[in-house]
Amino acid sequence: xxxxxxxxxxxxIRRLISTVYPPRCVLCGSPGFSDMDICKVCYHDLPWIESAxxxxxxxxxxHSGDHLKCGRCLKKPPLFDQAVSLFSYEKETVTLIHQLKxxxxxxxxxxxxxxxxxxxxxxxxxxxDCILPVPLYKKRLRQRGYNQSIELARPxxxxxxxxxxxxxxxxxxxxxxxxxxxxxxxxxxxxxxxxVIEPLCVKHVAIVDDVVTTASTTNxxxxxxxxxxxxxxxxxxxxxxx
Numbered sequence: 429x430x431x432x433x434x435x436x437x438x439x440x441i442r443r444l445i446s447t448v449y450p451p452r453c454v455l456c457g458s459p460g461f462s463d464m465d466i467c468k469v470c471y472h473d474l475p476w477i478e479s480a481x482x483x484x485x486x487x488x489x490x491h492s493g494d495h496l497k498c499g500r501c502l503k504k505p506p507l508f509d510q511a512v513s514l515f516s517y518e519k520e521t522v523t524l525i526h527q528l529k530x531x532x533x534x535x536x537x538x539x540x541x542x543x544x545x546x547x548x549x550x551x552x553x554x555x556x557d558c559i560l561p562v563p564l565y566k567k568r569l570r571q572r573g574y575n576q577s578i579e580l581a582r583p584x585x586x587x588x589x590x591x592x593x594x595x596x597x598x599x600x601x602x603x604x605x606x607x608x609x610x611x612x613x614x615x616x617x618x619x620x621x622x623x624v625i626e627p628l629c630v631k632h633v634a635i636v637d638d639v640v641t642t643a644s645t646t647n648x649x650x651x652x653x654x655x656x657x658x659x660x661x662x663x664x665x666x667x668x669x670x
Contacts, residue, residue: 524539565602614641
C-alpha cells in the first residue's frame with residue numbers, strides 16, 4: 429500500500445488539534461466549521477465580492493461576470509496586472525482586519541489567509557513564482573511587533589508551497605499613515621517608498637496586503653518590482669475599499 433507519510437502525519441496532527449482545540453468563531457464565539465475559526469452564519473454574512481474588475485478588484489455590479497475590467501482600468505490601468513480581493517471593506521471585514529492590525533488577534537490572519545487561498549484556488553488564478561507581503565517601515569514594525577501582511581501571506585504560501593519573499597524589497601521611507609488622505613495625497617505620500625535590496629530572479633510576483641483602498645501602495649510597489657525586471661505583478665488582498 430502506497431502512503432504519503434508527510435501528508436498523512438499532517439492530517440493526523442490537524443485532526444488532533446481540532447479535537448483538543450475545536451475551532452471557534454472569532455466574531456461570535458460559536459463553533460466553527462470546516463476547521464475554520466468562523467461559524468457558517470458569520471461566514472455567509474461577510475461582504476463577499478461577487479463580481480469585480482479583473483485588474484484592480486474593485487467591486488462591480490452583481491452578476492457582471494468574472495472577466496471584465498472597470499472603466500478606470502480601461503482608461504488608465506494600474507501598474508499591476510491582476511488582482512483578487514475577498515471582501516468589500518465594510519462591516520465585519522473592518523472588525524477582523526482592525527483586530528489583526530491593532531489588537532494582536534493573529535488568529536484572524538490564519539482565518540483570512542486560509543480563505544484567501546481557498547478563493548485563489550477556486551478561481552484558478554495562475555500562481556506566481558513568489559509571494560511578497562507589503563513591507564512595513566522598520567519603525568512601525570517595531571511598534572506593532574509584526575507585519576500583518578506577512579501573517580496573512582503565510583497560510584497562502586503554505587497552501588500552494590510558494591516561496592515567501594521577505595528579503596528582496598524594503599520600505600525605505602517612514603511614510604505617514606494613508607488614512608484620511610485622498611488619492612492624490614496617497615500617491616505622493618507613497619512615492620519612492622520601496623527599494624529592491626536583493627536581486628529578484630523571478631518573473632511573476634504576487635503582492636499580499638490586508639486592504640486595498642486607492643491602490644496607491646500596491647501600485648508603487650508594482651512600479652518598484654517592474655523596474656527591477658519582474659514582468660507580471662498580481663495583488664491579492666483581503667478587502668477592497670469601494
